[in-house]
Amino acid sequence: MHARILTLLIAGMVTGISPLYAADTDQMSVTAPATAQVCAGCHGPRGQGGGIYPRIAGQPAGYLMQQLQLMRSGARINIFMQPVVRRLSDKDIGELADYFSGIQAPFEPSTRTISVVALARGRELVTVGDWREGAPACLR
Structure with a gap:
């Protein structure tokens, strides 16, 4: 019961935040996997992050894959991410990691x-x- 409520709460948060990025989602690359649209709701259309949501653009693909797999399995707890990642296949995770790792970080090191x-x-x-x-x- 609690998991269902949490999932609905997070889904509401994501859909409530999504309009903030609606204009920017057109900037997403044509090569972006469809699942990247869900990421854009919190992490921004280019993975730039902001507020409590970390930047995922430019992170190494291996790191992104590892973190998504850990969250999907429950080995890493993140109440915002788990309802999203538990539905991702290994293929989805690989495509997301490749996509966001290929985006140049929005700032110089x-x-x-x-x-x-x-x-x-x-x-x-x-x-x-x-x-x-x-x-x-x-x-x-």
């Missing part, structure tokens, strides 16, 4: 240096998370 401490903390957050802050690991 930073040239600033990162301290060893900050880099170590970032690595820890990605691999272990910070459960005191309610942040699960990105990779498992």
